[in-house]
Amino acid sequence: MHEADPVVRPYGDRRDDGAVQVSFTLPVRAGELASEAARALMRKMGLASPQVVFSRDLGEGLTFFVGYGRCTHQVDLATLEVPRLQGEVMDFGAVNRFVRERLGRKVVVVGACTGTDAHTLGLDAILSMKGFAGDYGLERYPEFRVVNLGSQVPNETLVARAVEEGADAILVSQVVTMRDVHLANLTRLAELLEAEGVRERVVLIAGGPRISHELAVELGFDAGFGPGTTPSQVASFIVKELDRRRVTGFRDGR
Amino acid sequence: MTETCRGLASGLRLDPGLVREAREDARAIVDEVLAYVREHTTTSMERAALRLAGVEEVDAEGTPLVNLVVDRLGDRLGHGASYWLFNAVAVTGREPEEVARAVAEGELDLGRLPAADPARVRQLGTGAARLAMEAIDARRRERDVMVERLGQSPSPWLYVIVATGNIYEDVVQARSAARMGADVIAVIRSTGQSLLDYVPHGATTEGYAGTYATQENFRIMRRALDEVSEELGRYVRQVNYASGLCMPEIAAMGALERLDMMLNDAMYGILFRDINPRRTLIDQYLSRRISARAGHIINTGEDNYLTTDDAFTAAHTVIASQFINEEFALRAGLAREQLGLGHAFQMDPDLPDGLLHEIAQAALVRALFPGCPIKFMPPTKYKTGNIFRAHLQDGLFNLVGVLTGQGIQLLGMPTEAIHTPFVSDRYLALENARYVMNNARHLGEEFLLRPDGRIARRAREVLERAVAMLRQIRDIGLWQALEEGMFAAVRRDRDGGKGLEGVVAREPDYYNPFLDELEGGRCGA
Numbered sequence: 001m002h003e004a005d006p007v008v009r010p011y012g013d014r015r016d017d018g019a020v021q022v023s024f025t026l027p028v029r030a031g032e033l034a035s036e037a038a039r040a041l042m043r044k045m046g047l048a049s050p051q052v053v054f055s056r057d058l059g060e061g062l063t064f065f066v067g068y069g070r071c072t073h074q075v076d077l078a079t080l081e082v083p084r085l086q087g088e089v090m091d092f093g094a095v096n097r098f099v100r101e102r103l104g105r106k107v108v109v110v111g112a113c114t115g116t117d118a119h120t121l122g123l124d125a126i127l128s129m130k131g132f133a134g135d136y137g138l139e140r141y142p143e144f145r146v147v148n149l150g151s152q153v154p155n156e157t158l159v160a161r162a163v164e165e166g167a168d169a170i171l172v173s174q175v176v177t178m179r180d181v182h183l184a185n186l187t188r189l190a191e192l193l194e195a196e197g198v199r200e201r202v203v204l205i206a207g208g209p210r211i212s213h214e215l216a217v218e219l220g221f222d223a224g225f226g227p228g229t230t231p232s233q234v235a236s237f238i239v240k241e242l243d244r245r246r247v248t249g250f251r252d253g254r
Numbered sequence: 255m256t257e258t259c260r261g262l263a264s265g266l267r268l269d270p271g272l273v274r275e276a277r278e279d280a281r282a283i284v285d286e287v288l289a290y291v292r293e294h295t296t297t298s299m300e301r302a303a304l305r306l307a308g309v310e311e312v313d314a315e316g317t318p319l320v321n322l323v324v325d326r327l328g329d330r331l332g333h334g335a336s337y338w339l340f341n342a343v344a345v346t347g348r349e350p351e352e353v354a355r356a357v358a359e360g361e362l363d364l365g366r367l368p369a370a371d372p373a374r375v376r377q378l379g380t381g382a383a384r385l386a387m388e389a390i391d392a393r394r395r396e397r398d399v400m401v402e403r404l405g406q407s408p409s410p411w412l413y414v415i416v417a418t419g420n421i422y423e424d425v426v427q428a429r430s431a432a433r434m435g436a437d438v439i440a441v442i443r444s445t446g447q448s449l450l451d452y453v454p455h456g457a458t459t460e461g462y463a464g465t466y467a468t469q470e471n472f473r474i475m476r477r478a479l480d481e482v483s484e485e486l487g488r489y490v491r492q493v494n495y496a497s498g499l500c501m502p503e504i505a506a507m508g509a510l511e512r513l514d515m516m517l518n519d520a521m522y523g524i525l526f527r528d529i530n531p532r533r534t535l536i537d538q539y540l541s542r543r544i545s546a547r548a549g550h551i552i553n554t555g556e557d558n559y560l561t562t563d564d565a566f567t568a569a570h571t572v573i574a575s576q577f578i579n580e581e582f583a584l585r586a587g588l589a590r591e592q593l594g595l596g597h598a599f600q601m602d603p604d605l606p607d608g609l610l611h612e613i614a615q616a617a618l619v620r621a622l623f624p625g626c627p628i629k630f631m632p633p634t635k636y637k638t639g640n641i642f643r644a645h646l647q648d649g650l651f652n653l654v655g656v657l658t659g660q661g662i663q664l665l666g667m668p669t670e671a672i673h674t675p676f677v678s679d680r681y682l683a684l685e686n687a688r689y690v691m692n693n694a695r696h697l698g699e700e701f702l703l704r705p706d707g708r709i710a711r712r713a714r715e716v717l718e719r720a721v722a723m724l725r726q727i728r729d730i731g732l733w734q735a736l737e738e739g740m741f742a743a744v745r746r747d748r749d750g751g752k753g754l755e756g757v758v759a760r761e762p763d764y765y766n767p768f769l770d771e772l773e774g775g776r777c778g779a
Contacts, residue, residue, distance in 0.1 A: 025678045056681065059433035060426050064678040116446035116462055120526075121635065124562055128743075134604075150528065152449065181462055209639075209671055227639050227671065 006077040018070040025064045030057035038065040046072045090236045099143035102243045108145045110162045111171035112153035115185040119175035120151045126231045135230035155189045169203040169238045190220035203241045263621040265703030266713045279724040280577040291539045297756035299540045300335035302502035306386040306768045307350040312455045319354040321452045331758045334765035340378040344370035379767035393512040394549040401489045410655045410663035411437035419461035421471045425478040432482045432490045435684045440493035448498025472511040496541045505541035509548035522555030525744045533753040542586030543772040554579045557598030557631035559742040565600040570719035590625035598631035599651040614712040616658040627661025637670040644668045652690040657698045
């Protein structure tokens, strides 16, 4: 009925009721003043008729709130631009066929958690045999050769290994984002690859819970993958990008 | 085993012959490693000895004096840093810390001093070691008195982590968590500290995804937790990490500052931090000796195997490793009530009957290691950012913890996989645990598992596979098992990884009065 309407607001239990649920903590001792502060803040967030439905003193002069309000804002879908990865996602079989038919050689992928990051969960989800969410990891792809360097790899080591292995793609996972350490670290990697003159020879990919495609591109990467990414999405991107470069002479034409 | 096999776990009907076999194999595996340990020392082991002798300060650049002394000893280290230190004390008449400072400033070269009367050197060393033991014993008694006076929660104890990077902010969050019901507070370390070959110094306010473990930070948190313990009338425990390249030094600091638990597992460092296996197994022996004396509960890290390997298919690797870790611990003088052997609730939520398999594993661990305060780790691997499902996953985890009688429950956070926990996430997690555990406190006493049921059959199958794995490791040795990737699906070479350069062969006259006192003539190694 409203399908053509490109202007949307949150949907609670009725179209356009604008219902929004929030929770947050304020550094105020629990009480009337704290709840009033919470409601005032919600109004400033654009929530009309703010209600505090629950509050709890967390000690140390902190109070936690759960609240509801009606969002006074709306979004016009027609005005939005979504930075998006090109192309369809292929499954395991299709990717391997694609490599055999279009590239005719094995794809070499080198992956690492760089800097001080010791969290390999995301990297392993994409690279390990088992993969993630029932989607096999790249190690299981017969047309891929994977070098997983693990955690706390210095950028310099990663670049050296990528050159040594003749990597087609570099995968960097960054989980620790405290004080934006991941931004500095990723930028440094892109710069190092430029300095070594190998940046354009590899498909450079970042991943992690706080990574978006847009952010990665901004930092000089070819793609970024956020939470919930499956190995076949990454594999599809890599092989299509390699094919695109082959066709356009991106890689060998210089 | 019989005493703790009351209730739920008695239905598992484990074969006592298999359990005996597992322990015999673990003993043989550990014998081989300890034969190597006995003949070596490490830079960090020698630095720990210096710390126990009272050397705590740093030089003008912030380098710990213990590092400077050990580095300058070079290949003389095989005689034991304690020999050189107490020889210098005998010759110069200065205190250990003054000797260390003089070495740091280049004023004294320990190797060029005349040799004092060996009996005098030994007398000084033994005296210092006994003083250190008295200091550790006093802190242990202090804990015993406080626990006796204030009391403590029934198990499972509720364990939460703070990780702001700033010790003063950590204190605020730790006190808040304690007031909301936390029994145990861990200050997680800054990312990368495990690979530092020195211990940072002083109070710190900057760290990445955690706060540096320093002796001063230990003191600041201890003071805050003691205050809140008094206020709440319940002893709140403090945890840190005696792991990584400075394992024994941090154990010593934890002993002197009355920490209550230390994460301490060489296997974890080898597999997940790529620390050299030889280095860290030597370090682990001394650190466990120190923790044994200090009354620390150690926490082992088998739970981590299930992050890189699958919780269902690799369940037996956790059990096999726990048998090995138990043997390492007992041989270093730890009592069973000090062994927080680790495991985790990490089955794929889409696995049919996953809860039954989790109960099987938790009951099995409980039955196999009677008297140990088992450390149960929460689901993390299959948390997706859906905080609502995550909260439910943690609820089931808490139910299994209380149902099977785990000792230490590290609480899961609804926002796992999104960010370091908000102060409110910790509240939600604590409320979840208190709700479930209060409501199901004695549920485990009301049921017997069907011996022919799915849970009991699964537990027996996991034990059989663990025993088979131990037999295989016994045949090839632990070093080879690591090289073949038998744990966590990770391969580690005995001569690879970080820190091998810090391993030194002990000379026949190797002297370490602190180790001698800790062993008390009973060299488990």
